[in-house]
Amino acid sequence: xxxxxxxxxxxxxxxxxxxxxxxxxxxxxxxxxxxxxxxxxxxxxxxxxxxxxxxxxxxxxxxxxxxxxxxxxxxxxxxxxxxxxxxxxxxxxxxxxxxxxxxxxxxxxxxxxxxxxxxxxxxxxxxxxxxxxxxxxxxxxxxxxxxxxxxxxxxxxxxxxxxxxxxxxxxxxxxxxxxxxxxxxxxxxxxxxxxxxxxxxxxxxxxxxxxxxxxxxxxxxxxxxxxxxxxxxxxxxxxxxxxxxxxxxxxxxxxxxxxxxxxxxxxxxxxxxxxxxxxxxxxxxxxxxxxxxxxxxxxxxxxxxxxxxxxxxxxxxxxxxx
Numbered sequence: 001x002x003x004x005x006x007x008x009x010x011x012x013x014x015x016x017x018x019x020x021x022x023x024x025x026x027x028x029x030x031x032x033x034x035x036x037x038x039x040x041x042x043x044x045x046x047x048x049x050x051x052x053x054x055x056x057x058x059x060x061x062x063x064x065x066x067x068x069x070x071x072x073x074x075x076x077x078x079x080x081x082x083x084x085x086x087x088x089x090x091x092x093x094x095x096x097x098x099x100x101x102x103x104x105x106x107x108x109x110x111x112x113x114x115x116x117x118x119x120x121x122x123x124x125x126x127x128x129x130x131x132x133x134x135x136x137x138x139x140x141x142x143x144x145x146x147x148x149x150x151x152x153x154x155x156x157x158x159x160x161x162x163x164x165x166x167x168x169x170x171x172x173x174x175x176x177x178x179x180x181x182x183x184x185x186x187x188x189x190x191x192x193x194x195x196x197x198x199x200x201x202x203x204x205x206x207x208x209x210x211x212x213x214x215x216x217x218x219x220x221x222x223x224x225x226x227x228x229x230x231x232x233x234x235x236x237x238x239x240x241x242x243x244x245x246x247x248x249x250x251x252x253x254x255x256x257x258x259x260x261x262x263x264x265x266x267x268x269x270x271x272x273x274x275x276x277x278x279x280x281x282x283x284x285x286x287x288x289x290x291x292x293x294x295x296x297x298x299x300x301x302x303x304x305x306x307x308x309x310x311x312x313x314x315x316x317x318x319x320x321x322x
Contacts, residue, residue: 004253008268015275023282031282033158035274040162041224042244043270047166047173048217049245050266051210054177054190056258057106057113059214061120062245063238065098068128069222070232071137078139084148092219098124099215103208121242128234138231152227162224166267169217174263186210190258240291248273 020026045062052059069091076082076090098120105116154161177183185206188196197203226232250256251272252265276293279285 005262005264005268008251008253008265008272012268012272012275015272015279019275019279019282022279026278026282029158031278033155033160035278036163037160037228038277039271039274040160040164040166041221041228042241042248042274043166043267044162044169044221044224045214045218045241046245046248046266046270047170047263048214048221049242050249050252050254050261050263051173051177051186051213052113053246053249053254053256054186054258054261055207055210056190056193057207057210058117058246058256059102059211059218060114060117060242061098061102061124062214062218063241064121064124064128065095065215065218066222066225066238066241067232067234068124068131069094069219070226070229070237071128071132071234073223073226074137074139074232075131077145078137078143084145088148088223091223092216095215095217095219095222096212097215099211099213099218100208102215103211106211107204107207125234128237132234134235136231136233149227152224162228165220165224166270169220170263170267173213177263182206182209187259190255190260192259243291243295244273 016026025031045066049059049062072094073087073091076087077084082090102113102116102120105111106113151161156164177186185196185201188199188201189203189206193203196206222238225238229237248269249261249266251269252261252267254261254266277290280287280290280293
């Protein structure tokens, strides 16, 4: 763990202790289980967002992709009676296709990531609403998929499967980011894309791969969310989830300029956000302030990152005598 991760872990423990003192229900098995479930659900696509951010990009269509794929997943199984393994694989493929499309638009047509993914946010949400005629998609009375439900919403000795899935994904992505050549390429592209390209790295391929990974993890999260909520309103399902992912990544030490961050950090960021959310709920603070809390967290994270970068520059300048 790097210093930022340790600092974030200490912050989580401090906040958790304060919440437990204020309201002992925080440590109840039910509350801890529900919190772990939400950490898993949101942590999955937050890890995907982190891969994009490390390249210096951004993915704003996460929430809309979750809504669209959720609607399609439920409809294929319920209305068209498609076998759930086939529907699941199709959703994963569609998620990767969305990521591939974004990556190609950014690297081949040289469009800004913000513009590409903002358009994706609007397009996917609009398609989801049109597909259902703005109606809610869900499972009818008596419709059940026992194996799928156990895999996505079940628990292993009290630990939600969504949380376990996030830990497995985080472990795999930790190896990819911190112990592979591709991971080193990601950091290099984020630090200085032009220098990386001159050093022989296929920067376009690396960026496209980052968006494909993000699309894949978002699709996995969409399936978990669909089974967790069991009903999807395309106009609101997944709203502002992209902000949660960005906040988790920034809190975890990922710089919006690219080239920095760790998988452990983004997982801890996701945990901290859910602890804060839990604090809001347990203290009876109006849920409408959730977005205010999230916005404040993102702002504080960006300010801290900016100030830390300036401090390092001044320290380096002092050491070199510049």
